[in-house]
Amino acid sequence: MSEVLARLDGIERRFGSVVALDGADLILRAGEVHGLLGANGAGKTTLLNVIGGMLRPDAGTIEVGGSVVSFQTPREAWTCGIALAHQHFALVPAQSVLENLALGLARGWADPVRDVRAKALKLMDRIGLRVPLDSRVDHLGVGDKQRLEILKALLKNPRVLVLDEPTAVLAPNEISGLFALLRELAAEGRAVVLVAHKLDEVLMVADRLTVLRAGRTVLSTVPGDYEIPDLVRAMVGADPVDAIAIGVDVEPRSTKREPGESVAHLDRVSVTGGPGVDLEEVSLHVYRGQVVGVAGVEGNGQRSLALLLAGRVSATRGSVTLPEGLGFIPQDRSTEGLIAAFDLTDNVALALHRVAAYQDGPWLRWSELTRHAETIHERFEVQATSTSVLAGSLSGGNQQRVVVGRELSIATDLLIAENPTRGLDVAAAAFVHDEIRRLVATGVGVVLVSTDLDEVLALSDRVFAMTRGRLLEVDEGQRSREGVGALMLGGAFAHA
């Protein structure tokens, strides 16, 4: 068997009273892409942060290249050839993409930026992940931030490349491009670790799988030894429920739900100056009891469309009619959806505090808000000891549950959802899909904007593709991964 580049043995780590890792093992070999699986809160990110020198374990040993190490800082991990792309991006918002790429590469007095530009351009050419190098990071969409986070790790030319959920917001063609690159890197004798919740994706690329459950390694195997349902059982300790979430047997919706009355209307609306290209003369009716799915490559205007429908930006021209009970799941939970320094009750209040039922003159009804937060906590099985836990300490998927739970609860007329299942584990994604279907059945109109074509096809009654600021309806006959994909890319605008 090939050379072991890194070995983690019996890793334990607590945060206060929360046990995040409780004896996790992971062995990374040269030439292998290693899939790390586990439900939300299983400890994947914590384990990867231990490898990357971000966190020190309470117990257990880390061996890199045959000798035991104890990283005090991420730089020590890089020095050993380990680079990490974080689930919650580690980027400097006020700096340019290029400056972020150059971070940490600087040595002595040399100007790192000039050198990095050439390298970055070459790398982007090679792998087909493009980010505008001179944009400020806080002006980027979540997809570009994700691409940047991956590029940043790759640029360090690591022997061990660690990717924590890199695919959740990438377009299908980017995912296959990334995977091809991972295979190449492995072939060069490097080790790659990849976290993803969609098992079919992981199985496409992984040579080996490790499953974490409740902070412990419960399974370490090679693909082929286990079927998807068995893997899911290992992850959640129960039987899988929803085929969509697992990523198999996806059928586009065959029966169309009957539309109710129009609940939101865009009439020849243009938006200029938003993220990505401008919206041009977009018209759309959203009907009660139906799901409108919007697919598109980032930068083609679907972000502006979502913000517009959510009432978060106003139209430059044209008229917009929106209902009162509006829920909005924004694309980036950690910067737009939640306040990390607020507890769960405060975060639920963030969206609810404007609802009359929770106000009492100038005061907020905190006992009601707390009760509401507790309901979400329970229903969406958010892993947190109570609702007074800070949102920033939750795992990515659990943060997503809070946002989704909150917004579903206020969407009495209309729900705008951008990648709603981003970061959710199989069970939670299935649950959220069911919840959306339930909501639609009660007469709520839904607009689903997602980079996940399967999700769009599976949930939507009408499917649109967004290209260059225009909204094109996809014919019934074209509703397949290939059909929509071709339409999206055909006229799509990919920035150079």
Added chain:
Amino acid sequence: MAKDVRARVGVGVVAVGATALIGAVLLWWGGYDPQVAAGAMFRGSFGSWNTFASITLVRSVPLILTGLAVSLAFRAGVWNIGAEGQLYAGAIAAVWVGLRGATLPALILVPAVLMAATLGGAAWAMVPALMRLRLGIGEVITTILMNFVGIYLAAYMVHGPLQESRGVFPQTDRLVEAARLPILVPSTRLHLGFALALLLAAGLAVLLRRSTFGFQLRAVGASPEAARVAGRIRTGRVVLASFLVSGGIAGIAGGVEISGLTYALYEGLSPGWGYTAIAVALLGALDPIGVVVAGVFFGALQAGAGAMQREAGVPAAWVGVVEASVILTVLALARLRAVGRRGGS
């Protein structure tokens, strides 16, 4: 929550302890007897009920008020370094109304004076607020610059338009009885302003924790992006309101000082309370109740510094050194806690 409070109290206590230690070392180094100095300091601040009420608490009033102003702004992500100028603007407005309305009864005049002070401070804060919201100019610079305008405007006033009728000293006429705040505790100098400061602190604590506005303010301060997108909060309005409320409170500090203690405006009314306020706000962990405690602590420090100067011959400037060391200690402790969290714990 309870744990949070305990942690904050812990930081405060360690900061005070560390400050005392650093202070002692500094005194010893300067050739003074730390023990004698500490004794004088204690007598000058807590020595008797009268010293405590008339000196320590009286000195703490403008510190608490400006500290509240600064902490509220900081909670909203508004870096108001301009409490000093806002205090002067409030003082000018207060003295003007107090002198103009000399014939009014106290029941009307005192509230009018305080209202004027509030509006004066708010108006002073309005300028940097609009410069930030309309032109995108950071408030750190503009609020500092407005301090100079306020300080020199007050100087101009007492040399010119508002100078006392005899025209001798650079100060205004004294306020009539009806414009003065009543004494809170008989036979001390402790005036109603102290009670007002406590009331305001309690009010702000409730406002921040319970009210819609307080919640929006905290949200905008913690993450303007999430406040806007998830909370649909109009962040510009909240920022403007925070500026105005903060400036208004700093203005009250000026009004209360004049109507409660000096009864006249003169040059150098404030020995830099608006700046010390930043230390008060930080030591109080930006929490209104914490600010009261920190304000009284700094009041005692200043009271004690006076006594130390008189009795132990230590220059009052020493208190400046101690104040600075408190800020540094607090920052260091906050940092140490953050590092502790990241590491092994």
